[in-house]
Amino acid sequence: MGFLDIDKATKSYGAVEVLHNVDISVEEGEFLVLVGPSGCGKSTLLNMIAGLEDITSGEIRIKDRAMNGVHPSNRNIAMVFQSYALYPNMTVGQNITFGLEMHGVPKPERQKAMQEVAKLLQIEQLLDRKPGALSGGQRQRVAMGRALVRDPDVFLFDEPLSNLDAKLRVDMRTEIKKLHQKLGTTIVYVTHDQIEALTLSTRIAVMNGGYVQQLGTPQEIYDQPANIFVATFMGSPAMNVVPAQVVMQNGRPAALVTLSDGEQAILPFSQDNLAPYEGREILLGIRPETITDPDSADRKSSNIAELINRIDVTEPAGSDTFVSMQLGGRDVISRMRSDVPVVAGQSFTFAVNMEKAVAFDPDTEMRIAP
Structure with missing residues (x-):
């Protein structure tokens, strides 16, 4: 009470x-x-x-x-x-x-x-x-x-x-x-x-x-x-929500996402609770600040996945630069330091902190709890 x-x-x-x-x-x-x-x-x-x-x-x-x-x-x-x-x-x-x-x-x-x-x-x-x-x-x-x-x-x-x-x-x-x-x-x-x-x-x-x-x-x-x-x-910019498929990699669940050129990347999850979803579609949630350049990736994280993708738009915002790209057919925002050399139209290696990633059921839109 x-x-x-x-x-x-x-x-x-x-x-x-x-x-x-x-x-x-x-x-x-x-x-x-x-x-x-x-x-x-x-x-x-x-x-x-x-x-x-x-x-x-x-x-x-x-x-x-x-x-x-x-x-x-x-x-x-x-x-x-x-x-x-x-x-x-x-x-x-x-x-x-x-x-x-x-x-x-x-x-x-x-x-x-x-x-x-x-x-x-x-x-x-x-x-x-x-x-x-x-x-x-x-x-x-x-x-x-x-x-x-x-x-x-x-x-x-x-x-x-x-x-x-x-x-x-x-x-x-x-x-x-x-x-x-x-x-x-x-x-x-x-x-x-x-x-x-x-x-x-x-x-x-x-x-x-x-x-x-x-x-x-x-x-x-x-x-x-x-x-x-x-x-x-909650969050500004908002969390990126991307269609993905759950696949198994080295006995662990991972997210299979489509890049801007139609190629695919595999992003391994930190939690095992998604194993029952193997082969199913989910919605992958990633905060903008957890997608950055490899040098700025969280040193404390044990699960940094890299992907190479084309930059669509860069938006300088003082201390930060917001970078837009396509993942799973949707616009995704990455938040980087202002001095990271990013150029629209070029390919770039992004580091994704998958320890911070969450997954949602596309039918119920509820988070799939760890």
């Missing part, structure tokens, strides 16, 4: 069920990120935790207390919205302490809590300003301050950084992570940005179509995706 338990929670609008039997248990101090494309149900689930949406069936518990039917004001949660939702006619200080005032907290306690939070968020100099005089990043800090000052059981963040520009988003991401590490608060955070999910979370729930596709640590989600949706949604 966790600090926050979502137990077989469903949500329906009329005859249409938009959330299906969601089961998530969040421990105290965890940073859980709900991530997925627009319309996947992540914000609906967050609103159900907050009490802004009713639960159709199932149960949500905070500290072992059922929240079904409990008014949002009685849940001891605090929510930070995408739109900041600040009162324009109030100063920053008044915005921060408004919730405490509504709960009857004496003024000296309100002022003390406000000063502590303002110092923590480095907004002490903004307390007498109105929201209209603040930048987007400053407004987001104020919105966070209003949540922090209440010392709730659970913090809920609904895409809080989506209105900020790219650089400020990165800066605020770092601030939120520092804040969590310092305070050890329990956070449920909604985003459609998978980089945000990977960098902020202690665990991630990847959602699609109202279902939790996978729940795990960032490393588990990235290295062992449960299915093709998770594999291709």
